[in-house]
Amino acid sequence: MDPSDVPGAPRGPGRERWLDAAAGPIVRPYAVTRGRTRPSGEPLDIVAILVATGRAASEPGRLSRHQRRLLALCRRPHALADLASDLNLPFGVIRVLAGDLVDSGLVEVQRWAAPASPLSPSTTYVQPHNDPNLLRRVLDELRAL
């Protein structure tokens, strides 16, 4: 449905829609991210697993409230989708905020690195979705659920 079809939605040029409480706090997402719409580095995957490095922030006062909450949650590994859900912030916002924490070394992305071949463990690595051993484990456990 076109959002502007919502009853009561203002119409006309430059129309602006108001979100109800179900949409969360009325703060423009780009205000939370200081105007940025994309992270500075490689965009984090929606299921990238983030974990705090334990390093102390050099300027703790520069962290936003949301980033402090993100950092606290990341003391245990969290997938980006779960962080967005836990903090009830749009995924795009979480990605920018989390990207900042990665850039500043407070949080790191958990890497899954399985050797492509036991004979050459250091040459190439497969990604999780291409790792037959991991897929076999998943299969066994799904069947046993």
Added chain:
Amino acid sequence: MNSARSDSPPAAVASPDEADDREDGPRVALKILVAGGFGVGKTTLVGAVSEIRPLRTEESLTDASVGVDDLDGVAAKTTTTVAMDFGRITLRDGVAIYLFGTPGQERFWFMWNELSRGALGAVVLADTRRLTASFASIDYFERKGTPFVVAVNCFDNADHYDPPEIRTALDIDPHVPILLCDARHTVSAKQVLVSLVEHALRLAGGTRRV
């Protein structure tokens, strides 16, 4: 995982019992997409095998959608909050499966690209009363090289077709599994996922995908 570091302030040091940490957080996450036409039962299927969690996406923040969708300029500049659900299945040893129901409308295709990158695979849910609604999803995953299975959700009042008839109707390659399911039932929904992982495993043993 390095849960304890020498330079950590004492309060921030994770539990000394590392086994607890592993149980509490995923070490590796795999994505599965659940696609299909509106009302075909995507959320039902996700809910049958996992705990559903809400996720908000912010269209105006993802300018990747520009040029992909056909919104006019005004709509593209306004802030649109889109709710979508996802489910998580937590397996042992820190392995988690994330299930994403993909919104079907074209303006959400930027999310499809996001979700399909590095995905284990996809389930295309089909309804025999509206088979044509599955064409776009099948075409998309074929082009992306994403492993997928077609699961026909057997609605009570729909005509029954056998998988071979559906394969012909949808023009699906012989190697792509087609199965009948009841998205409401855990056992049936789980079998769909098992078929998908089996299929992905067959493909992973052969050619590598990005």
